[in-house]
Amino acid sequence: MSILVVAEHDNNAIKAPTLVAVAAAEEIGGNIEVLVAGSNCNGAGEAAAAVKGVSKVLVADNEAFDHQLAENIADLVAAIGKDYSHILTPTTTSGKNFMPRVAALLDVAQISDISGVVSEDTFERPIYAGNAIATVQSSDPIKVMTVRGTAFDGVAAEGGNAEMVSVDIVCDPGLSSWDKDEIAKLERPELTSANIIISGGRGMQNGENFALLESVADKLGAAMGASRAAVDAGFVPNDMQVGQTGKIVAPDLYIAVGISGAIQHLAGMKDSRVIVAINKDVDAPIFQVADYGLVADLFKAVPEFDSLLSE
Amino acid sequence: MKVLVTAKRVVDFNVNIRVLSDNTGVDLNNVKMSVNPFDEIAIEEAVRLKEAGKVEEVIVVSVGTSACQEQIRTALALGADRGILVETEEEMQPLGIARLLNAIVEKESPGLVILGKQAIDGDNSQTGPMLAAIAGMSQATFASQLEVGDGTATVTREVDGGLETITVKLPAVITTDLRLNEPRYASLPNIMKARRKQVDIYTPEDLAVDVAPRIKTLKVEPPPVRQAGVIVETVEELVDKLKNEAKVIT
Structure with a gap:
């Protein structure tokens, strides 16, 4: 073979x-x-x-x-x-x-x-x-x-x-041509190869609030991800989407912040080794796959998490 | 110009599927079936092109049992002009479907074929590029923006690193990503009108296409279940567990 x-x-x-x-x-x-x-x-x-x-x-x-x-x-x-x-x-x-x-x-x-x-x-x-x-x-x-x-x-x-x-074979049927790329400049590890990922969902409320997660990501050397809801709402670009139709990831640590845990999101991250969920809704399905769940307001919990990491 | 779109009949995205206890497949009895959500986006895009005066006719194709007429009627209610059902009881796989679509392309000569980037049952993501290869057409997959020009289409594609824009010669195969558009809901008058639209029915034999499956499913099993862990009370406790129990941060 x-x-x-x-x-x-x-x-x-x-x-x-x-x-x-x-x-x-x-x-x-x-x-x-x-x-x-x-x-x-x-x-x-x-x-x-x-x-x-x-x-x-x-x-x-x-x-x-x-x-x-x-x-x-x-x-x-x-x-x-x-x-x-x-x-x-x-x-x-x-x-x-x-x-x-x-x-x-x-x-x-x-x-x-x-x-x-x-x-x-x-x-x-x-x-x-x-x-x-x-x-x-x-x-x-x-x-x-x-x-x-x-x-x-x-x-x-x-x-x-x-x-x-x-190999000298050249194939160009002339059917399509490239115009441009709009590729995000990565200051962090790529999602698909990162050891730690922190992702935000609809609970982040807007794109600016992702700065909260960025600060944590910088301390942990983590990649940043997002749920489909956050991408569809225009908070962050499509290349951050984790899920059935986005990127499939399996880091050592996956931190889901303000993500409810729709089936299609779980499909993209449930093979992660350790999953952390921070969500104020105790009934959010994400808690059913999380190793560690914290029922809390992310706008209080994430800055606190961030400051504890600095210690 | 004509546009061909697809409407695959799949288990509705809201249904929690259940694997059959004999491991032969997924339980499809009394389960709500819908148009594949990515195909809905394809249908919407084609209808918008027609509304913008860029295309004259939108033809919707479905492949499968006679029950697929339901999905064709849904597409007709959303604005497609006529339907084609390729009726078969055979288990259909992407290569066979691509060949059937190619036979329809040869009959109808569309300038564009727009399909979902994947179907949410098999998650194969194959049919669009396979059709493009068989028909010798250009392709633009994972489209988040489509502009149809004179003999070409400019397509923005969602790729791993961000976005890529390419120009393809028509006729072309386009597959849709989530953010291409937001599909409309069908209005009651349009649902009534859809009942009177023409639907032609062919069999694979009529189209002289061999659709014999190449892949045999030996078994289907549920994935390993992940057990829920613990609820921590405070952020301190969370950080402590991550450092000292899971040992994933230092």
């Missing part, structure tokens, strides 16, 4: 979910190769070659692969991937964008967001916002899959010494 992992990267370095996809590939077992497709992406290629357990890195370095346009990347992955038994990529907005296109081009099904490997053709995946876990078996010759970022421990980013091979 030969497994192709399509790397998520920023041309200079590979991103943490890629290491998780490699970990899933190791559980399947077999020869693991990584594809880095980008523009001026040699740095990311070298980083992929250093990843433990990777035997070969294919680098497709061309302007056509800048910004990971789905049409271009999918054509490339389908052209290369037809010789592999499995094609994996992390379940990120990029992976979710191009991977189903790859599957359709190869005329195979996709298995989305796998959370467990049972055998080379059988996998577990959450359905109904994680309220059920399905075990599914693929009868296709190539298994095309996305890998849930919280379900496997990522492999070591160092310790490997893979061979690097450049």
Whole structure:
């Protein structure tokens, strides 16, 4: 068996979910190769070659692969991937964008967001916002899959010494073009790789009040998240959303502030190791999953929490 | 220009689903069924494009049993002009649905196909890009803003780091994210009017599409249950527990 992992990267370095996809590939077992497709992406290629357990890195370095346009990347992955038994990529907005296109081009099904490997053709995946876990078996010759970022421990980013091979295939059907990014500048850890996350919900009342959480986040080195209600209300931008349709996270500590705990929010964070809920409504469903619940007015409790951390 | 939209029949988002005790699936008996919420956003966007004079006709498609007519009627009441049901008793998977939609695209030649980014039952998030690949169309997934121009569409997409704007050539497949719009409620006169709108019914055989499932579900189980912990009385107690019991902060 030969497994192709399509790397998520920023041309200079590979991103943490890629290491998780490699970990899933190791559980399947077999020869693991990584594809880095980008523009001026040699740095990311070298980083992929250093990843433990990777035997070969294919680098497709061309302007056509800048910004990971789905049409271009999918054509490339389908052209290369037809010789592999499995094609994996992390379940990120990029992976979710191009991977189903790859599957359709190869005329195979996709298995989305796998959370467990049972055998080379059988996998577990959450359905109904994680309220059920399905075990599914693929009868296709190539298994095309996305890998849930919280379900496997990522492999070591160092310790490997893979061979690097450049790929000369250029795919650009000219169907789409990139205009601009509005990417939030992160002064804090990324949500999907943070050890501690503090999230605010509708109870924060407005965007300015998130400053209360920022102060705590700075002291704990935490990432900042939000519920869908807070994002929909315009308090904070979409990239902070944790939940079924936002980011799936599983930090060591998740602090939910003013979040009631709708099913779709729980779907995104209930695999966290320790959950803290601060909410003034004693009946809020978040308390049913919280390890430590504090029934209190967040506008009093959070500043107090903050000042105790400073001591 | 025509727009094709989808209306998948799914368990209503308010229902707490229950896994069947024989682990064959999820209990769908006497459960409220609705249009997939992301498809509702797709329908709303198409109707707004029509109201803005950018498109002439909105066609809604559903794939599944005859019960899916209910979801088609809902979409017609929201402003879609006519419906197409691809009727089948077979378990439908994204690749099969994408192929059926491609057959409808070949019949209708829409300038845009707008679908939900995912359905809230299977959470697969596959059908839109699969259709785009099969039909050789451009795609813009997770749209939070859509502007239709002359032969192109400019789409703002919700991505992990924030927002990305791309321009796609028409015909294009668009999948909707939550913040694209807020769907309207159907008015009673529109619900009455929807009853008289045309709905064509095909089978996968009529469309000459192989929809055989490629994935077999071996079992469905409830997720591990997380036990509720303790309620602490004070912030001091909380900080103490986090430091000394859970040891997650120092």
